[in-house]
Amino acid sequence: MAVPALARQDADDPAPLEHAPSPRSWGRAFGDIRKAVDQRELWGHLGWQDIKQRYRRSVIGPLWITISMAVTAAALGGLYSQLFGQPIGTFMPYVTVGFMIWYFISACVLEGTETFIANEGLIRFLPAPLMIYVFRTVWRQILFFAHNVVVYVIVLAIFFGQLDQPYRMVNVVPGTDGEPGILHPGLSWWALLAIPAFIVIVINGMWVTLLFGIISARFRDIPPVVGSFMQLFFTMTPIIWTTDLLQGGAPGSIKAIIEQLAKLNPFYHFIEIFRAPLVGQVQSWTHWAVVGVITVVGWSLALIALRNYRSRVAYWV
Amino acid sequence: MVSIEVRGASVEFPIFDAKNRSLKKSVLGRAGGRISEQKVPVVEALRDIDLTLGEGARVGLVGHNGAGKSTLLRLLAGIYEPTRGRASIRGRVAPVFDLAVGMDPEISGYENILIRGLFLGMTRREMERRVDEIADFSELGDYLNMPLRTYSTGMRVRLALGVVTSIDPEILILDEGIGAVDAAFLEKARDRLRDLVGRSGMLVFASHSDEFLVELCDTAIWMDGGVIREQGPLRDVVSHYKGRDVFENLSPETIERLERASVTGP
Numbered sequence: 001m002a003v004p005a006l007a008r009q010d011a012d013d014p015a016p017l018e019h020a021p022s023p024r025s026w027g028r029a030f031g032d033i034r035k036a037v038d039q040r041e042l043w044g045h046l047g048w049q050d051i052k053q054r055y056r057r058s059v060i061g062p063l064w065i066t067i068s069m070a071v072t073a074a075a076l077g078g079l080y081s082q083l084f085g086q087p088i089g090t091f092m093p094y095v096t097v098g099f100m101i102w103y104f105i106s107a108c109v110l111e112g113t114e115t116f117i118a119n120e121g122l123i124r125f126l127p128a129p130l131m132i133y134v135f136r137t138v139w140r141q142i143l144f145f146a147h148n149v150v151v152y153v154i155v156l157a158i159f160f161g162q163l164d165q166p167y168r169m170v171n172v173v174p175g176t177d178g179e180p181g182i183l184h185p186g187l188s189w190w191a192l193l194a195i196p197a198f199i200v201i202v203i204n205g206m207w208v209t210l211l212f213g214i215i216s217a218r219f220r221d222i223p224p225v226v227g228s229f230m231q232l233f234f235t236m237t238p239i240i241w242t243t244d245l246l247q248g249g250a251p252g253s254i255k256a257i258i259e260q261l262a263k264l265n266p267f268y269h270f271i272e273i274f275r276a277p278l279v280g281q282v283q284s285w286t287h288w289a290v291v292g293v294i295t296v297v298g299w300s301l302a303l304i305a306l307r308n309y310r311s312r313v314a315y316w317v
Numbered sequence: 318m319v320s321i322e323v324r325g326a327s328v329e330f331p332i333f334d335a336k337n338r339s340l341k342k343s344v345l346g347r348a349g350g351r352i353s354e355q356k357v358p359v360v361e362a363l364r365d366i367d368l369t370l371g372e373g374a375r376v377g378l379v380g381h382n383g384a385g386k387s388t389l390l391r392l393l394a395g396i397y398e399p400t401r402g403r404a405s406i407r408g409r410v411a412p413v414f415d416l417a418v419g420m421d422p423e424i425s426g427y428e429n430i431l432i433r434g435l436f437l438g439m440t441r442r443e444m445e446r447r448v449d450e451i452a453d454f455s456e457l458g459d460y461l462n463m464p465l466r467t468y469s470t471g472m473r474v475r476l477a478l479g480v481v482t483s484i485d486p487e488i489l490i491l492d493e494g495i496g497a498v499d500a501a502f503l504e505k506a507r508d509r510l511r512d513l514v515g516r517s518g519m520l521v522f523a524s525h526s527d528e529f530l531v532e533l534c535d536t537a538i539w540m541d542g543g544v545i546r547e548q549g550p551l552r553d554v555v556s557h558y559k560g561r562d563v564f565e566n567l568s569p570e571t572i573e574r575l576e577r578a579s580v581t582g583p
Contacts, residue, residue, distance in 0.1 A: 023398040042435035049432070053423060125414045126436050127395040220333075311398035315330055 023311035029303060032310055036131030043132050047139035065147040073099055073151055080240045089162030090169055090184075090279070096155045097275045098239035100148045105201065105270055106230050107141045112209030113216040113223040120317040130310055134209045138202065152278070163187045163280050170244040175255065181244040187280035197273040204270070204295055207302035214305045217316040237267045266294055319408035319487045319519050321370040326399035328363040328388055362388040364543045366402070370521070375514050377530040377551055378523035379558045380540035386523040387414065387492055389540060393521055394490050408519065411437050411486030413477045413495060426461035426468070426476055433480045447483045454509070455479040456502070471498045482509045489513060491522045507532050527563045530555060 036043070055061040076099075077092035084091075115137040116123060116130070123133070156163070163186060170181030216222040243262055249255030262268060269290040276283040363385050370376060370393075378386045391397050392404060394412040420429045430451055434444035452461055455475040465473070474495050481489060489510070498506065510533055514520045524530050530537065530551060537554035539547040547554050555563045564572065 039435065039438070041441050042432070045432065045435060045441070049421070049424065049428070053421075056423060122436075124391075124396065126412065127410055128436055218333075314397055315400075316333075 024308055026307055029307040029310055032129040032306065033131050036129040036135055039129070039132060040135070042128075043135040043139055046132075046136045047143060050136070050140045051143050062147055065144055066150050069096075069099065069103070069148045069151045070154070073155065076240055084241065084245065085171075086169055086242075087162070087167070087171075089159045090167050093152070093155050093159050093163060093279045094169065094242065094275070094281075095240055096152055097278045098271060100145065100152060101198075101201065101271055101274045102234065102237070102239050102267075103148065104141050104145045104205070105267060106234070107144065108138060108205035108208050109212065109230060110223075110227060111137050111141070112205075112212040113226050115209050115213035116217040116313050116317055117213075117220075117223070123314055123317050130306070130313055131210070134206055134213065137209050137213075138205045141205065142202065160187075167280075168244075169242050169281075170247075173248050174245065176248045179248050181247060182282060184279075184281040190283065191277045191280070193277040193283070194274050197277065200291060200295060201270055201274060204291070204298060207295075207298040211298065211302040211305050214309050214313060217313050218309070233265065233267050236262070236265055237271060238262065239271065243268075266290070269294075319372045321368065321374075321393055321404075321406050321408075321488065321519070323366050323368040323392070323399070323404045324402055326363065326366045326392060326402035326404050327361065328392055328397050329400045330360045330362055331357045332360055333357055362543055363392060363399075366392070366399075366545060368393075368538075368545070368548075370519060372519065373514065375520045375534045375536065376522065377534035377537040377555065378521060378540060379525070379530070379537060379555055380546075384540040385543040386540050388543075389538075390414070390490050390492055390521060390523055393488075406488070408487035409438060410488045410490060411481040411484060412490040412492075413481055414490075414492045420465055420473065420477075422466035423464055425464055426457060429465055429476065430461070430480055433477070434484060437481070437484055437486065439484055443484075451476075451479040451483050454483070454505070470494075471502075474498045475502060478506050478509075482506075482513055485513070485516070486518065488519045488521070491520070491524075493523050493525060503529075527555070527559075531563060 051062055051065075055064060058064065060067075073092065073096040077095040078088065080086075080095065081088040081091035111118075112134075115133050119133045119136075122128070123130075165186045166183055167186060168181045168183055173179045173181050212222065212226065216226075243259065246255060246259040246262065249257075249259060269287040272284075272287045273291055275281070276287075366389065378389065380386050388397065390412065391414070392399065393406065394410050395404075395406045396412075398404065420433070424432075427448060430448055431441065431444050434447070435441065439447075452458065455461075455472075455478070457472060457475060460468070460472065465476075468476070475498060478495060478498075495506070507529075510520065514533070520533060522529070522533055534551050536549065537551045537558075538545055539554050539558045547557055552562070552564055
């Protein structure tokens with residue numbers, strides 16, 4: 001049967017064969033994203049389903065997410081504040097917020113590598129935009145995150161008295177002659193900056209999931225490698241320790257070098273833009289600048305990967 | 318406008334985990350596509366497919382196991398984009414492939430209906446409106462509240478067919494698995510599929526069952542070793558493939574019904 005001349009066509013209608021764009025085109029890549037956004041009911045439902053699934057037949061269900069977060073924050077916050085000799089009233093909120101956002105970021109990276117592999121059955125049997133699975137994965141992490149916000153609210157309620165005034169995380173920086181740590185301004189309306197920070201982190205979570213998902217679908221060594229690196233990054237990122245401890249090293253000393261190295265860790269900057277406002281700490285705009293650059297570079301790489309390999313993923317999984 | 322156009326399309330799978338050594342020996346195996354000798358072995362599941370299907374096409378797909386039927390269906394569903402050549406699919410596609418996949422065994426039949434519908438481009442509200450009709454058609458009743466893992470294969474087929482036929486797809490793609498239902502339901506499903514095809518749809522259907530093919534299709538494609546070996550009227554193609562006339566064994570009533578349908582049908 002002949003294909004009729006192309007008079008009017010809506011945007012979703014693929015062009016007839018002669019004009020069909022090649023599988024590797026920007027049009028198809030952005031079309032994939034647009035269609036996935038249109039199908040938000042689908043990935044929204046699948047994301048919820050994932051959480052319900054994990055706690056199926058458990059009595060308090062997703063409340064376990066909140067409880068386990070609370071236990072972690074209390075135990076590690078309590079332990080490390082004593083180990084480092086830091087006031088618990090300011091250290092506990094610091095650890096809680098750090099964990100909250102670290103869980104989100106590391107889950108985007110770790111589950112991002114699995115995003116297409118885990119949805120293999122759906123990808124190979126139902127025609128759907130690839131971005132559905134990316135959105136599903138990130139949406140699931142957002143829902144987890146929302147459960148953990150409860151813990152922050154509780155911790156804040158308990159320690160508000162210590163946080164709403166200027167405070168020092170570290171009274172005396174170790175290895176110096178009694179030099180005091182940085183004086184933080186305390187909680188203020190700047191805390192609202194955490195909202196755009198979280199949005200930026202989510203936007204980054206999407207490119208991470210997309211890019212790592214595509215690479216991992218092709219190279220199955222990536223997920224375990226990423227897994228062990230994330231373990232390393234957890235200890236290298238100031239989550240259960242603070243960079244305030246690294247202040248005041250003499251130029252050229254090991255301490256000063258470590259302080260510089262800590263800044264090379266991209267996760268540090270992501271954590272900082274979200275955590276600093278929520279615990280009333282000094283906020284440096286360099287973190288935002290670094291995050292901005294990573295966002296642009298990361299999305300560019302992810303879009304190139306989507307353009308070139310979108311149609312290949314079904315063959316790889 | 319519903320149409321499928323495929324020109325010179327090939328589908329080649331890279332097999333990353335295969336051992337080269339053992340593959341070299343089996344390059345000329347009978348079943349399956351050709352396997353090339355490269356660094357990463359490639360299975361050529363489909364080669365140089367040319368196909369044009371228009372509104373109202375009812376195509377049966379026959380061929381041995383591994384001849385490329387399922388791969389061709391997935392190419393037509395838009396799941397695989399050809400590695401060489403072009404494919405253009407216009408119209409809303411609803412595929413039913415392997416029934417164990419794409420459904421979540423842990424959640425209820427209702428939820429699976431909803432998710433399946435969302436995947437096929439429905440909204441949640443549209444699916445909620447159809448759920449009673451699907452429950453009615455599939456005759457699953459209260460079972461829809463049970464997790465899917467408690468379903469038999471036949472019950473899953475009922476569910477899947479209920480969903481795809483209720484959403485009025487323009488292109489319906491069925492793999493052979495749907496033969497797993499009982500005769501009474503088959504009859505019901507057949508009527509519904511005929512209806513659907515009558516309403517401007519298109520049907521591509523892989524099956525080994527003569528009866529199903531003659532009831533639902535009017536043309537056929539014979540796949541062999543990843544290429545289209547023959548394409549044409551159903552009776553000719555299937556007879557060549559099977560080496561006997563498939564219409565010979567049909568009961569007179571069936572033939573009568575078919576003739577009646579082809580007169581009143583599209």
